[in-house]
Amino acid sequence: xxxxxxxxxxxxxxxxxxxxxDQIVGVKNxxxxxxxxxxxxxxxxxxxxxxDKVLPGDLLIGARNFGYGHPHYPPMKAMRHLxxxxxxxxxxxxxxxxxxxxxxxxxxxxxxxxxxxxRWDELEVxxxxxxVRNLTQATELPFxxxxxxxxxxxxxGGLVPFLHRKVDRSAVDPxx
Amino acid sequence: xxxxxxxxxxxxxxxxxxxxAGSDVxxxxxxxxxxxxxxxxxxxxxxxxxxxxxxxxxEPERYGIFIDHMVPAxxxxxxxxxxxxxxxxxxxxxxxxxxxGIGHQVAAEAGYATxxxxxxxxDGHISQLGAFGTLAIxxxxxxxxxxxxxxxxxxxxxxxxxxxxxxxxxxxxxxDVFHHVVRTLGPSSCRxxxxxxxxxxxxxxxxxxxxxxxxxxxFTGAIxxxxxxxxxxxxxxxxxxxxxxxxxxxxxxxxxxxxHVIDLSDLEPIxxxxxxxxxxxxxxxxLGLEVxxxxxxxxxxxxxxxxxxxxxxxxxxxxxxxxxLHVIPTSQEIMTQAAKEGLIATLxxxxxxxxxxxxDYCFGRIATMTKGQRAVSTGTLNVRGRMGSPDSEIYLCNAxxxxxxxxxxxxxxxxxxx
Numbered sequence: 001x002x003x004x005x006x007x008x009x010x011x012x013x014x015x016x017x018x019x020x021x022d023q024i025v026g027v028k029n030x031x032x033x034x035x036x037x038x039x040x041x042x043x044x045x046x047x048x049x050x051x052d053k054v055l056p057g058d059l060l061i062g063a064r065n066f067g068y069g070h071p072h073y074p075p076m077k078a079m080r081h082l083x084x085x086x087x088x089x090x091x092x093x094x095x096x097x098x099x100x101x102x103x104x105x106x107x108x109x110x111x112x113x114x115x116x117x118x119r120w121d122e123l124e125v126x127x128x129x130x131x132v133r134n135l136t137q138a139t140e141l142p143f144x145x146x147x148x149x150x151x152x153x154x155x156x157g158g159l160v161p162f163l164h165r166k167v168d169r170s171a172v173d174p175x176x
Numbered sequence: 177x178x179x180x181x182x183x184x185x186x187x188x189x190x191x192x193x194x195x196x197a198g199s200d201v202x203x204x205x206x207x208x209x210x211x212x213x214x215x216x217x218x219x220x221x222x223x224x225x226x227x228x229x230x231x232x233x234x235e236p237e238r239y240g241i242f243i244d245h246m247v248p249a250x251x252x253x254x255x256x257x258x259x260x261x262x263x264x265x266x267x268x269x270x271x272x273x274x275x276x277g278i279g280h281q282v283a284a285e286a287g288y289a290t291x292x293x294x295x296x297x298x299d300g301h302i303s304q305l306g307a308f309g310t311l312a313i314x315x316x317x318x319x320x321x322x323x324x325x326x327x328x329x330x331x332x333x334x335x336x337x338x339x340x341x342x343x344x345x346x347x348x349x350x351x352d353v354f355h356h357v358v359r360t361l362g363p364s365s366c367r368x369x370x371x372x373x374x375x376x377x378x379x380x381x382x383x384x385x386x387x388x389x390x391x392x393x394x395f396t397g398a399i400x401x402x403x404x405x406x407x408x409x410x411x412x413x414x415x416x417x418x419x420x421x422x423x424x425x426x427x428x429x430x431x432x433x434x435x436h437v438i439d440l441s442d443l444e445p446i447x448x449x450x451x452x453x454x455x456x457x458x459x460x461x462x463l464g465l466e467v468x469x470x471x472x473x474x475x476x477x478x479x480x481x482x483x484x485x486x487x488x489x490x491x492x493x494x495x496x497x498x499x500x501l502h503v504i505p506t507s508q509e510i511m512t513q514a515a516k517e518g519l520i521a522t523l524x525x526x527x528x529x530x531x532x533x534x535x536d537y538c539f540g541r542i543a544t545m546t547k548g549q550r551a552v553s554t555g556t557l558n559v560r561g562r563m564g565s566p567d568s569e570i571y572l573c574n575a576x577x578x579x580x581x582x583x584x585x586x587x588x589x590x591x592x593x594x
């Protein structure tokens with residue numbers, strides 16, 4: 001089983017280094033449980049009409065150490081609800097990374113991406129080739145390969161289905 | 177070829193010799209810890225049973241649960257969460273620590289900070305057990321794996337080494353050393369790595385100071401921090417240790433991703449300016465800034481040396497009228513010690529609001545700030561809304577600086593009071 005390539009537009013470019021993702025929904029909205037309400041609150045300080053413009057499969061672009069601080073899950077839940085299929089950033093903060101991979105949400109560490117993408121460029125993440133293609137600009141950039149465990153978790157669709165595979169396997173073979 | 181402490185601990189936990197940084201291993205955590213919190217423990221307990229059909233954990237002695245947030249409960253829902261946690265621990269035969277203090281500190285007092293042990297928690301501040309030579313890592317929701325499998329999948333991290341030399345000047349505390357590391361190495365300098373402290377300067381820093389430094393590791397991007405345990409640490413940790421393990425230290429010829437030297441003699445008190453733990457500055461550049469409240473506590477301060485220095489600053493003085501100073505010893509054990517030493521009396525006489533241990537001040541559940549208010553704090557974090565309104569501000573600094581600021585109602589230099 002292999003990961004399906006991501007293809008979509010750069011729906012937003014977060015240029016801030018050490019970006020705190022909680023800002024996507026705003027700290028005052030972080031406890032909203034209703035996903036529609038949460039999604040409606042998202043991106044209001046960046047682009048008020050973001051929800052109207054984004055299409056399923058679109059991607060977010062981030063700078064260095066994306067997800068720094070004390071990341072919570074609601075901002076990216078809202079992004080996925082709006083159709084965002086993954087994040088490509090210069091690099092990621094480990095806590096954010098671990099949390100989102102566990103949600104089965106693709107994250108792509110790609111040094112140089114910030115300079116290589118304009119908002120709304122059409123992009124493709126080719127997992128097998130290990131590159132991010134900018135189809136609008138006809139360029140491509142290699143990304144840093146994910147660990148085997150992270151790939152397996154994304155393939156499984158997140159932590160729980162991933163652990164089901166592991167637990168089921170070890171039931172058959174205790175050394176697995 | 178030598179190995180780092182992290183490589184040795186993970187190799188042993190994987191059932192063999194040292195593992196090399198970068199390799200993928202299946203490791204058995206010696207201890208699995210968590211505090212009860214909605215979305216974490218309640219979900220894990222439910223998934224364990226309903227998704228994976230596991231009624232009880234196989235080796236309950238490996239697990240430890242803490243009730244330290246939402247203490248005391250303020251809503252029926254909070255108390256219901258605690259009830260669920262108590263019931264799960266009783267059913268599983270798992271140790272529960274309730275109202276004993278902030279879990280990361282209580283974990284050390286209860287012997288989970290076993291030198292050489294591998295510990296997982298969902299919360300990253302568990303890294304503070306590294307002060308004892310324990311490799312303790314916050315894995316967020318991946319903690320579920322440690323409840324449904326004996327082993328967990330893990331990538332052996334690289335290590336960045338920071339050697340401390342020189343002596344700490346007056347009024348400069350352990351957490352200033354950590355903030356200085358963020359300032360000089362950068363907030364992403366140790367991404368996905370272990371931050372290891374060493375060097376002769378460590379002798380200047382108490383075990384509890386090392387806990388504070390290790391507990392903040394995440395703000396360098398590190399997944400944890402460690403100190404090679406010295407004789408004094410082992411003498412303290414060994415009688416409490418919950419498992420017989422050989423203590424582990426990094427080899428002198430271990431391979432590090434990077435090495436840095438910090439001269440403690442050069443340091444000054446630091447303030448971390450909102451809204452990011454990356455915004456370190458000299459405290460002296462913010463002197464005089466009006467502040468409304470002060471928080472002295474949290475898992476990365478609020479220990480006996482913090483209370484002693486605050487009492488020293490406040491002895492015979494008064495908290496400025498209208499200023500709210502909250503002093504929350506990190507555990508009941510520390511509270512008791514502080515009471516015996518007369519520190520609680522000194523702080524209360526000065527006008528401090530002294531409370532039993534709880535995590536709730538650190539994340540604004542109580543002592544909540546409103547729009548436009550500003551705090552000096554020894555908490556973990558200064559992001560927007562952490563202690564109340566998103567339009568309030570948190571300036572992180574050491575315990576002495578919080579105490580001095582409480583006297584003046586403005587950001588103050590503690591050195592004038594020491």
